[in-house]
Amino acid sequence: MWEGNEMMPNFSVPLNGFQQASSDLDKIAHRIASHEQTGRSNEETGAAALGLDPAADLTLLAQVENTAEANLRVLSAQDDLAKSMLDFFA
Numbered sequence: 001m002w003e004g005n006e007m008m009p010n011f012s013v014p015l016n017g018f019q020q021a022s023s024d025l026d027k028i029a030h031r032i033a034s035h036e037q038t039g040r041s042n043e044e045t046g047a048a049a050l051g052l053d054p055a056a057d058l059t060l061l062a063q064v065e066n067t068a069e070a071n072l073r074v075l076s077a078q079d080d081l082a083k084s085m086l087d088f089f090a
Contacts, residue, residue, distance in 0.1 A: 021068035
């Protein structure tokens with residue numbers, strides 16, 4: 001959580017987590033969009049035939065949202081800590 005001997009928080013861990021959540025969101029959105037672009041309605045082919053699982057996609061979206069929010073909270077807390085330390089040593 002801390003970089004080397006410096007007394008500053010390491011922002012790379014929550015940033016990497018947030019970037020991963022963003023990447024996961026892109027993958028889910030692409031998968032949903034690619035199914036919508038087939039030009040077939042679910043009534044013609046059935047959702048199962050298209051490999052659609054809306055419940056799973058919504059669950060993944062909720063997990064991505066929670067991951068992103070948690071990492072943003074860590075970033076915010078580390079930012080506040082860094083500001084406090086700078087004020088203390090200034």
